[in-house]
Amino acid sequence: MASEKPILYSYFRSSCSWRVRIALALKGISYDLVPVNLIKDGGQQFSAEFKALNPMQQVPALQIDGITLSQSLAIINYLEETHPNPRLLPQDPKKRAQVRMIADHIASGIQPLQNLSVLKQMGEKKMEWAQSCIISGFQALEQILQHTAGRYCVGDEVSMADLCLVPQVANAERFKVDMRPYPIITRINKALLDLEAFKISHPSRQPDTPAELRA
Amino acid sequence: MASEKPILYSYFRSSCSWRVRIALALKGISYDLVPVNLIKDGGQQFSAEFKALNPMQQVPALQIDGITLSQSLAIINYLEETHPNPRLLPQDPKKRAQVRMIADHIASGIQPLQNLSVLKQMGEKKMEWAQSCIISGFQALEQILQHTAGRYCVGDEVSMADLCLVPQVANAERFKVDMRPYPIITRINKALLDLEAFKISHPSRQPDTPAELRA
Numbered sequence: 001m002a003s004e005k006p007i008l009y010s011y012f013r014s015s016c017s018w019r020v021r022i023a024l025a026l027k028g029i030s031y032d033l034v035p036v037n038l039i040k041d042g043g044q045q046f047s048a049e050f051k052a053l054n055p056m057q058q059v060p061a062l063q064i065d066g067i068t069l070s071q072s073l074a075i076i077n078y079l080e081e082t083h084p085n086p087r088l089l090p091q092d093p094k095k096r097a098q099v100r101m102i103a104d105h106i107a108s109g110i111q112p113l114q115n116l117s118v119l120k121q122m123g124e125k126k127m128e129w130a131q132s133c134i135i136s137g138f139q140a141l142e143q144i145l146q147h148t149a150g151r152y153c154v155g156d157e158v159s160m161a162d163l164c165l166v167p168q169v170a171n172a173e174r175f176k177v178d179m180r181p182y183p184i185i186t187r188i189n190k191a192l193l194d195l196e197a198f199k200i201s202h203p204s205r206q207p208d209t210p211a212e213l214r215a
Numbered sequence: 216m217a218s219e220k221p222i223l224y225s226y227f228r229s230s231c232s233w234r235v236r237i238a239l240a241l242k243g244i245s246y247d248l249v250p251v252n253l254i255k256d257g258g259q260q261f262s263a264e265f266k267a268l269n270p271m272q273q274v275p276a277l278q279i280d281g282i283t284l285s286q287s288l289a290i291i292n293y294l295e296e297t298h299p300n301p302r303l304l305p306q307d308p309k310k311r312a313q314v315r316m317i318a319d320h321i322a323s324g325i326q327p328l329q330n331l332s333v334l335k336q337m338g339e340k341k342m343e344w345a346q347s348c349i350i351s352g353f354q355a356l357e358q359i360l361q362h363t364a365g366r367y368c369v370g371d372e373v374s375m376a377d378l379c380l381v382p383q384v385a386n387a388e389r390f391k392v393d394m395r396p397y398p399i400i401t402r403i404n405k406a407l408l409d410l411e412a413f414k415i416s417h418p419s420r421q422p423d424t425p426a427e428l429r430a
């Protein structure tokens with residue numbers, strides 16, 4: 001099993017799937033992609049077939065080395081431990097902690113609150129709610145980056161924090177959040193989007209990207 | 216700075232604070248606790264003083280080794296790297312990935328959805344919403360544990376996954392979730408609550424626990 005190509009279950013627009021696509025691209029791991037459409041047929045992630053693969057009924061899921069993993073940061077940590085180059089965590093424990101703090105702030109503190117399942121519950125207040133979650137998250141993040149950022153979120157090397165940042169900014173843009181109050185986030189996001197790994201993993205360039213959204 | 220005692224900013228009932236209290240107890244790290252009342256005065260986490268310390272305006276936050284960390288799993292990972300004994304992550308990368316997958320499933324997939332800020336938005340549907348988030352999360356978790364659990368969530372050693380499990384089960388009980396469909400979660404939770412580190416870190420035994428809730 002270990003020698004087979006990994007299979008990534010992904011949805012072009014899922015920000016959590018994008019995090020993993022960036023990690024795979026940065027580490028030069030080739031993989032097969034199986035699209036899971038979160039909207040079509042009431043959500044293909046709810047099919048019995050997919051549930052058997054990932055009981056969490058979410059993308060991303062990665063079949064690799066004979067196991068199936070879910071949760072984007074758990075997958076990225078596994079890739080980091082099994083394919084250490086290039087590293088996505090700094091060597092210094094304090095800097096590693098800053099990277100994880102920023103990644104978790106986005107992955108636990110912002111993204112889940114503006115996720116599809118929550119938005120459905122919010123009805124008419126949907127847009128307003130998503131914006132307020134992202135705005136309060138970005139206000140905190142901008143302050144934190146004042147202390148940690150170099151060219152990227154923590155210093156000058158791309159880290160797990162950056163893999164979370166770019167997809168979250170894309171969500172902010174979809175929800176029409178005014179990005180002017182966040183100059184550091186905006187600058188880092190732009191610098192990251194210039195990198196090849198962020199380009200080829202972009203939602204506009206996936207096998208399941210609808211024609212009208214293709215780059 | 217490095218030799219000073221760490222300071223944990225904590226709220227007795229915060230499930231994320233409890234995760235960190237368990238880690239500190241397991242690793243035998245002594246610390247000072249500063250209570251932050253998330254309800255009183257409109258939420259003490261929103262004070263200018265606390266915001267300067269933690270821009271995320273959340274507990275837990277830990278001042279340690281000259282830095283201030285927030286996000287419970289980032290804090291626990293830092294403690295794991297700087298105080299490796301006893302280990303909270305298995306040595307095998309696949310088992311580590313399982314631990315992280317379960318921890319992230321709770322920390323990103325369940326807890327944030329039943330957090331105070333979301334519940335406020337849900338108005339009358341509050342209880343029903345919290346229950347449905349926990350139930351769908353626990354259904355997935357119970358299935359995953361069928362493959363990973365030994366005495367605890369992953370095998371027979373206490374791990375980061377267990378530090379997330381116990382506080383989440385306590386939340387489920389507060390929201391009156393029927394636990395009968397989750398025999399593995401229930402069994403592991405009970406075994407963990409027998410351990411000293413889980414007992415002394417319990418919400419019922421904190422300096423800020425109100426008298427009527429004390430054990």
